Amino acid sequence: xxxxxxxxxxxxxxxxxxxxxRCSPRSGDLSVYWYQQSLDQGLQFLIQYYNGEERAxxxxxxxxxxxxxxxxxSELNLSSLELGDSALYFCASSAYAYSGGGNIQYFGAxxxxxxx
Amino acid sequence: DAKTxxxxxxxxxxxxxxNLPCNHSTISGNEYVYWYRQIHSQGPQYIIHGLKNNETNExxxxxxxxxxxxxxxxxxxxxxxxxxxxxCIVITGSxxxxxxxxxxxxxVLP
Numbered sequence: 420x421x422x423x424x425x426x427x428x429x430x431x432x433x434x435x436x437x438x439x440x441r442c443s444p445r446s447g448d449l450s451v452y453w454y455q456q457s458l459d460q461g462l463q464f465l466i467q468y469y470n471g472e473e474r475a476x477x478x479x480x481x482x483x484x485x486x487x488x489x490x491x492x493s494e495l496n497l498s499s500l501e502l503g504d505s506a507l508y509f510c511a512s513s514a515y516a517y518s519g520g521g522n523i524q525y526f527g528a529x530x531x532x533x534x535x
Numbered sequence: 536d537a538k539t540x541x542x543x544x545x546x547x548x549x550x551x552x553x554n555l556p557c558n559h560s561t562i563s564g565n566e567y568v569y570w571y572r573q574i575h576s577q578g579p580q581y582i583i584h585g586l587k588n589n590e591t592n593e594x595x596x597x598x599x600x601x602x603x604x605x606x607x608x609x610x611x612x613x614x615x616x617x618x619x620x621x622x623c624i625v626i627t628g629s630x631x632x633x634x635x636x637x638x639x640x641x642x643v644l645p
Contacts (some may be wrong), residue, residue, distance in 0.1 A: 421578065425632070452632060462635035475631030509578050517629050520567065524633060526578030 423444065423479040423511050423527035431533045432440030442460055442528045444491055450474070451493040452513070452524060457506035468493055470514040497532070505534045539623045545639040547617075555609040555639050557623030560604040566625050568599060569633070571609045574619040578633075582608065582621075615641045 424444035436502075441516040444451050453465040468487035480483055482500075486492045497504060508531075513525035539559040539640065562570040570582040583590055583597045584605070590592040590597045596609040610617055 421580070422579070461637065462573075464632040465633065467631055477632060507576060511578075511633075517631065520627075520629075521584070523581050523584070525581065528578050529576070531576075 421525040421527060423510060423512050423525050425508075425527035425530050426513050427530060428528065429531045429533070431535065432500060432502055433535055435512055436500050437496065438445070438535075440495040440497070440508050440510075440532075442489060442493045442495070442510030442527060444493070444510075447460065447517075448512035448514050448525070449491065450513045450516055450522075450524075451487055452493070452511040453479075453493070453495050454509045454511065454526075456509065456529075457503075458533065460506075462509070474516055500534045502534050505532055507531050538635055539625055541621070541623055541636065542638045542639065544642070546642050546644055547610075547613045549615060549643050550612055553613040553617065553643070555608040555621050555623075555640055555641060556605065556611075557608070558605045559623070559625045562603050562625055564603075564619075566627050568597065568606050569617070569624040569626065570597065570624075571624065571635075572619040573622070573638075574616075576632050579622070583620045615643050615645065617641065618643045640642070 424443040426441045432530045449470045452467045456462045465479040467475040485495045507529045511526045513524045515522045569584040571579040575577045585597045598608045620638040
């Protein structure tokens with residue numbers, strides 16, 4: 420158990436809909452990262468928050484947004500969903516802002532999103 | 536971040552050591568080598584990391600060549616539960632995210 424909690428585990432929805440994925444980081448971790456894993460793209464970094472502030476952006480679509488709340492949990496909002504958004508979405512947390520230098524990212528079990 | 540090259544797949548007999556190579560010939564002096572693994576659609580799991588010296592923890596050993604252009608992850612006694620995709624990632628200390636490549640699919644055979 421990594422200590423990172425993601426809900427829900429599975430989500431089935433229709434095209435055009437909006438969903439929210441939730442992540443609770445490990446106790447004491449200030450950074451939250453979101454990754455998307457689809458069959459054809461592999462694991463792709465989406466966005467990072469550190470202590471409530473956005474720190475880095477990857478290949479995140481404009482239809483997607485995220486935020487980190489004062490209690491440090493994070494939500495990833497996906498809107499106007501398309502078939503191609505079907506994927507595994509992982510959240511990771513770490514103690515510090517940067518990924519290297521001994522800072523370790525711990526991953527949750529993921530949310531499997533199916534857009535029909 | 537430096538590019539890494541890993542073999543797409545490897546097999547290992549259960550109970551034997553699994554040696555997973557990674558080439559990172561363009562690595563710079565301030566870049567770390569990290570290893571993660573992903574067991575069938577589960578969240579990636581941190582294994583080990585190093586900068587210059589060899590490292591060992593309860594899961595594995597990391598051997599980095601003296602010129603730092605390649606490294607080997609060693610699972611000393613592979614079990615069936617070690618079957619996974621193993622990712623070698625090279626990043627600086629100030630990197631904002633992990634960049635995952637294709638990794639090596641390790642299959643541990645009974």
